[in-house]
Amino acid sequence: MKFRFLLILFASTSFAEQSRTVTKISSNQVTALVDTNDAVDLKEWGSQAGTLCVEWCPKIAALLSSEGFLFPKEVTLYFDPAMKGVAHAADGKITISAAYVRAHPDDRGMVAHELTHVVQSYPAGGPGWLVEGIADWVRIVHFEPQAARPKLTRLASYKDAYKTTAMFLEWCEKQHGAGLVVNLNAALRVGKYRDELWKEITGKSVDNLWADFTKTFSN
Numbered sequence: 447m448k449f450r451f452l453l454i455l456f457a458s459t460s461f462a463e464q465s466r467t468v469t470k471i472s473s474n475q476v477t478a479l480v481d482t483n484d485a486v487d488l489k490e491w492g493s494q495a496g497t498l499c500v501e502w503c504p505k506i507a508a509l510l511s512s513e514g515f516l517f518p519k520e521v522t523l524y525f526d527p528a529m530k531g532v533a534h535a536a537d538g539k540i541t542i543s544a545a546y547v548r549a550h551p552d553d554r555g556m557v558a559h560e561l562t563h564v565v566q567s568y569p570a571g572g573p574g575w576l577v578e579g580i581a582d583w584v585r586i587v588h589f590e591p592q593a594a595r596p597k598l599t600r601l602a603s604y605k606d607a608y609k610t611t612a613m614f615l616e617w618c619e620k621q622h623g624a625g626l627v628v629n630l631n632a633a634l635r636v637g638k639y640r641d642e643l644w645k646e647i648t649g650k651s652v653d654n655l656w657a658d659f660t661k662t663f664s665n
């Protein structure tokens with residue numbers, strides 16, 4: 447944790463009806479704006495999540511690099527007191543359920559997953575299972591490699607998204623060389639993903655790769 451590179455400011459921002467305070471956390475590359483005005487008990491958690499975003503945005507961008515792509519320089523985190531579910535990200539803004547954080551205060555990997563969506567910057571239309579799989583690939587392979595993983599069974603599918611797809615991507619790269627994720631990412635980012643890319647990159651179709659992967663399952 448390189449806190450010495452970070453500058454934390456408390457800046458007042460005027461909104462339409464009332465003055466709200468956002469915590470601004472900056473490195474020389476990225477700024478996180480953390481808004482816990484509607485969940486003030488999460489101010490410290492929010493600051494730590496903002497610091498995570500500032501540190502990991504360039505790292506995730508390096509993992510998901512593509513020609514000419516410049517990663518977002520600003521990320522906003524808003525803690526929503528009424529939101530059901532966990533979190534979502536759109537247009538540089540991560541919205542997180544305050545209730546979820548209170549119930550799962552140790553889940554920093556969720557922030558890394560959502561931050562990956564900010565860095566992905568994919569246009570609409572890509573397959574959701576792969577978009578979510580890449581976000582969890584960053585999370586479980588790079589951000590929290592020590593965390594427990596689900597036990598996959600033969601009932602699973604690569605289209606299950608999230609950790610199942612993430613573990614499949616990791617296995618494919620171990621079997622067929624690194625570069626699959628970065629190449630799929632590059633295609634997704636310009637709206638040119640096709641299932642045929644798996645064969646062009648690895649020599650095997652996604653269905654054949656999955657069939658090989660399932661042979662490693664113990665049940």
Ligand SMILES: [Zn+2]
Pocket residue numbers: 559560563578581
């Ligand atoms: Zn997601």
